[in-house]
Amino acid sequence: MIHLITGGSGSGKSEYAENMLCRYQKEEGEQLIYIATMFPYGEETKRKIRRHQRMRRGKGFETIECYTGLSDLVDTLKEYDSVSVLIECISNLAANELYMEEGAKERTAEEILTGTEAVCRIARNVVIVTNEVCSEGFSCSTEMIHYKQVMGEINCCLAKRADRVTEVVYGIAVEVKKDR
Amino acid sequence: MIIGGSFQGKLEYAKKLYPEILWADGRDCPYDEVRTCGGIFHLEAYIRRIMKEEEDYGRKYLELLEELGSINPEIVVISDEIGYGLVPPDPFERRYRETAGRICTRLASGAEQVDRVVCGIAVTIKNKL
Numbered sequence: 360m361i362h363l364i365t366g367g368s369g370s371g372k373s374e375y376a377e378n379m380l381c382r383y384q385k386e387e388g389e390q391l392i393y394i395a396t397m398f399p400y401g402e403e404t405k406r407k408i409r410r411h412q413r414m415r416r417g418k419g420f421e422t423i424e425c426y427t428g429l430s431d432l433v434d435t436l437k438e439y440d441s442v443s444v445l446i447e448c449i450s451n452l453a454a455n456e457l458y459m460e461e462g463a464k465e466r467t468a469e470e471i472l473t474g475t476e477a478v479c480r481i482a483r484n485v486v487i488v489t490n491e492v493c494s495e496g497f498s499c500s501t502e503m504i505h506y507k508q509v510m511g512e513i514n515c516c517l518a519k520r521a522d523r524v525t526e527v528v529y530g531i532a533v534e535v536k537k538d539r
Numbered sequence: 540m541i542i543g544g545s546f547q548g549k550l551e552y553a554k555k556l557y558p559e560i561l562w563a564d565g566r567d568c569p570y571d572e573v574r575t576c577g578g579i580f581h582l583e584a585y586i587r588r589i590m591k592e593e594e595d596y597g598r599k600y601l602e603l604l605e606e607l608g609s610i611n612p613e614i615v616v617i618s619d620e621i622g623y624g625l626v627p628p629d630p631f632e633r634r635y636r637e638t639a640g641r642i643c644t645r646l647a648s649g650a651e652q653v654d655r656v657v658c659g660i661a662v663t664i665k666n667k668l
Contacts, residue, residue, distance in 0.1 A: 367620065367621070367622035367623045367640065368622035368626070368636050368637055368640055369622055369636065369637045369638070369639065369640020369641050369643075369644065370622065370640055370644060371644045403630070403633075491623045492623075492624060492625050492626075493623075493624070494544075494623035494624060495621075495623055495624020495625065497624070499625065503625055506625065507625065528542070528620070528647075528653075528655065528664060529542065529620075529640070529643045529644040529646075529647035529653070530644040530647050530648050531647055531653060531664050531665050533655075533664050
C-alpha cells in the first residue's frame with residue numbers, strides 16, 4: 360500500500376499518517392521506520408521536532424534522519440526483513456534538496472521521486488506526508504514560486520503512483536483517491 | 540462547524556442553515572461572547588486578536604477555545620481555512636496559522652457536523668448526527 364497524505368499546516372496530517380501506517384502493518388516482525396526530514400535549524404524547528412517525537416512515542420517507530428538523498432537509504436532499509444515506512448515530509452525534503460549545500464538543486468523533483476520510488480519497492484507499506492503549499496496568493500519571490508512549482512510537480516507524480524490519496528482537513532480524512 | 544476559504548459564502552450558507560441564532564463577529568466581538576453566542580464567524584480573526592493580546596490574558600482565551608465544545612456545546616463555528624500556502628517568513632504569522640489549525644482541529648473533533656464551503660457549495664465532511 361502506498362498512501363499519500365496531504366493537507367494544510369496544523370491540520371493533523373502527521374498524527375493521521377502515523378496511525379494509518381500502524382494500521383497497515385499486519386505482519387509480526389515488520390519494522391516501522393520513520394524517515395524524519397526536518398533539519399534542526401533553530402529553536403522553533405527543534406521544538407517542532409520534539410513535538411513530533413512525543414507524538415510518535417510508543418507507536419514502535421524506528422527513526423532514521425534523512426535531510427537529502429532519500430535514495431541512499433535503500434541499503435539501510437534492505438537490512439530489515441520487512442519494513443513499512445513513513446516519510447515525513449515531502450515539503451521539508453524538497454526545501455532541503457533545493458537549498459542545502461549537498462542538495463540536488465535543480466534536480467530536486469527527480470531526486471525525490473527516484474528516492475520515494477526506491478523506498479516503495481522495498482517497503483511493504485509506504486505512507487508519505489506532503490503539504491498543500493500552493494493555495495495562498497500573497498506575492499512571493501521567484502525562489503518561492505519555484506519551490507511551489509517543484510512541490511506541485513512532486514505531489515502530482517506521487518498521487519499518480521499512490522494507491523490512495525487523502526487530504527486531512529482539521530483532523531478529518533477527506534478521500535481524494537480511493538484504494539480499489 | 541463550517542470551514543472554507545475566504546469569500547466562499549460560508550456565512551450566507553450558515554444563516555440559511557441556522558436562521559434563528561445570534562451571531563458574534565470574531566473580528567470585533569467581546570472575547571467572552573463565545574461563551575454564550577449562538578454562533579461565531581471569523582473565528583480565525585478572533586484567534587489572531589487574542590494572540591496579539593498580552594500573553595497570559597490571551598492564553599486564557601486560547602484555552603477557552605480548546606474547551607469551547609463543553610462550555611458552549613450548541614455553538615456554530617465558522618472559520619476561514621488557512622495554512623494552505625508557503626510557510627510565512629514572519630514568526631508571528633507562522634505561530635498564528637499553526638495555532639488556528641490546532642484549535643480548528645480540536646473543535647472539528649468535537650463537532651457533530653463539519654461542512655466545507657467551496658464556491659458557495661457546502662460539502663459535509665463529517666456528520667455524526
